[in-house]
Amino acid sequence: MKIFLKDSDVIEKIKKGEESALDYLYKKNYKMMVNLVLKNNGTEDEAKDVFQDALIVFWQKTTSGELVMTSKISTYLYSVCQNLWRKELERKSKHSNEEKDVAESVDYEVNERVQIIHKCLDEIGEACKKILSYYYFEELSMIDIADKMGFANADTAKTKKYKCKQELDKLIKTKYSVKDFLD
Amino acid sequence: METNKLNELTELFVRGKLHGDDLVAFNKQLEADPSLATEVTLQKNIKTAIVENRKAALKSRLNAIQVPSVTTGSTSVTSSFTALKAASVLLVCAGVSVGSYMYYNSVSSEKVADNQPVNSTESIVNESVAKTQESSVVANSELTKENKVVENVNSAANATNVENEESSTTVSANAELTKTKKRNFNLFKSKAKAETKQVPNLDALDDKSQANVTSHEDNPEALVTSNNIQKLSDVDIKTIQDGAHKFHYRMKDHVLYLYGEFNNTPYEILEFNDKDGNLLYFYYDNNYYSMKPNQEAITKLKKITDKKLISDLNVVRVR
Numbered sequence: 001m002k003i004f005l006k007d008s009d010v011i012e013k014i015k016k017g018e019e020s021a022l023d024y025l026y027k028k029n030y031k032m033m034v035n036l037v038l039k040n041n042g043t044e045d046e047a048k049d050v051f052q053d054a055l056i057v058f059w060q061k062t063t064s065g066e067l068v069m070t071s072k073i074s075t076y077l078y079s080v081c082q083n084l085w086r087k088e089l090e091r092k093s094k095h096s097n098e099e100k101d102v103a104e105s106v107d108y109e110v111n112e113r114v115q116i117i118h119k120c121l122d123e124i125g126e127a128c129k130k131i132l133s134y135y136y137f138e139e140l141s142m143i144d145i146a147d148k149m150g151f152a153n154a155d156t157a158k159t160k161k162y163k164c165k166q167e168l169d170k171l172i173k174t175k176y177s178v179k180d181f182l183d
Numbered sequence: 184m185e186t187n188k189l190n191e192l193t194e195l196f197v198r199g200k201l202h203g204d205d206l207v208a209f210n211k212q213l214e215a216d217p218s219l220a221t222e223v224t225l226q227k228n229i230k231t232a233i234v235e236n237r238k239a240a241l242k243s244r245l246n247a248i249q250v251p252s253v254t255t256g257s258t259s260v261t262s263s264f265t266a267l268k269a270a271s272v273l274l275v276c277a278g279v280s281v282g283s284y285m286y287y288n289s290v291s292s293e294k295v296a297d298n299q300p301v302n303s304t305e306s307i308v309n310e311s312v313a314k315t316q317e318s319s320v321v322a323n324s325e326l327t328k329e330n331k332v333v334e335n336v337n338s339a340a341n342a343t344n345v346e347n348e349e350s351s352t353t354v355s356a357n358a359e360l361t362k363t364k365k366r367n368f369n370l371f372k373s374k375a376k377a378e379t380k381q382v383p384n385l386d387a388l389d390d391k392s393q394a395n396v397t398s399h400e401d402n403p404e405a406l407v408t409s410n411n412i413q414k415l416s417d418v419d420i421k422t423i424q425d426g427a428h429k430f431h432y433r434m435k436d437h438v439l440y441l442y443g444e445f446n447n448t449p450y451e452i453l454e455f456n457d458k459d460g461n462l463l464y465f466y467y468d469n470n471y472y473s474m475k476p477n478q479e480a481i482t483k484l485k486k487i488t489d490k491k492l493i494s495d496l497n498v499v500r501v502r
Contacts, residue, residue, distance in 0.1 A: 022245065022249055026245050026248060031253055044253060050411065055239050055241075056242070057472070059241065110231075114232045117229055118231035118235070121232060129236070132233050133233060133236065136230050136233045136234060137197065137237040139198075168231070
């Protein structure tokens with residue numbers, strides 16, 4: 001059993017935030033994208049990772065309205081996969097152990113902070129998490145956020161977003177100070 | 184500068200939405216004010232965490248999708264069974280509308296088996312692979328409203344006995360079906376070999392090679408038009424709720440219009456092709472209904488009561 005969707009329908013669904021459209025693209029293009037990586041010294045797990053990243057790029061650019069499609073979706077995804085995999089290959093080959101160590105040390109500090117923020121995100125509740133995701137990742141307008149969250153209007157969405165962000169900032173700053181003290 | 188205004192600018196800066204003079208001014212302030220620089224770093228980290236959080240959720244969703252392994256060239260039975268189970272749950276929970284065509288064509292399988300053109304074979308592979316994924320695809324109510332779902336069950340010439348009489352049609356799905364499926368699996372292997380020539384070397388990739396890849400593997404529409412599925416690809420399914428017609432249908436301009444609340448419950452459309460034309464059956468809420476392929480007027484769906492026919496349709500549908 002197979003489903004066919006036009007590219008325009010897929011884009012429309014993604015703009016509405018229907019994640020099922022992402023599932024559809026994943027299944028439809030999986031073989032081709034994985035083959036791209038496999039034929040270029042990658043493993044299937046690496047291929048999956050690259051393809052998923054490409055899909056997420058596509059999702060984000062579509063929801064935020066940044067995407068201007070001049071080709072088929074699959075062609076676009078193929079190009080993104082190519083670029084991502086090329087970067088990964090370059091990263092693998094160019095990074096000496098020393099460079100890697102320095103980079104990892106910097107990454108570690110940032111990651112540690114980001115981990116703290118992740119914990120705080122878990123504490124502010126699902127609704128706030130969604131609102132902030134829509135705002136920072138999908139880059140939806142306040143009208144769209146209101147629509148998705150069932151708020152009365154854009155102003156309500158703006159207020160909710162403000163309160164959620166304030167709560168998150170407050171939580172993070174509390175945890176940051178504790179961490180700074182321990183350091 | 185007023186705190187609220189500064190916060191607003193910081194947020195815009197972190198989101199990459201600050202431009203022109205505002206950006207220049209903010210950068211100057213950033214250089215001059217270490218506490219603002221600290222705040223910007225924190226806000227950048229917050230944005231990163233939010234974005235990562237969302238990406239992780241999307242990745243987790245994608246990871247849960249069962250896909251056939253490309254490296255082994257086969258589909259895990261366990262995986263498809265899991266997908267089936269997951270889909271069943273989704274079916275119950277979400278309330279899904281499903282349009283499916285079962286396409287019976289006694290000629291096509293022989294054609295494909297003899298010629299094995301890349302696109303046709305790919306199409307068949309896709310059909311085979313799609314079967315293992317179908318439940319998770321089907322379970323998606325958002326995707327099914329205007330879709331064509333195609334199950335291409337190739338059969339040998341005598342595999343089915345379809346009589347074109349509305350209430351006394353007999354459909355016998357026999358062992359030939361299994362035989363044909365096996366044949367498709369063999370084609371899958373052939374295709375796997377052929378593909379090695381099509382996937383370009385990454386180093387040699389340019390726009391031209393990209394275009395070539397697109398034309399072969401990256402073009403489901405082309406695959407569809409390359410063989411007998413073409414007819415089905417031209418058919419859309421649309422559901423209409425107009426109040427006056429609550430359980431009706433019509434076929435017009437390659438669109439099947441379903442009148443009623445068909446978005447909330449799964450349905451399937453079984454299409455059988457033989458020399459005399461198409462036979463359509465609509466499966467909905469455990470009942471079968473007959474449909475006429477050329478029915479342009481809005482017509483009420485007529486329930487099939489013939490027990491033998493229902494039994495035969497069940498056999499084919501479950502397969």
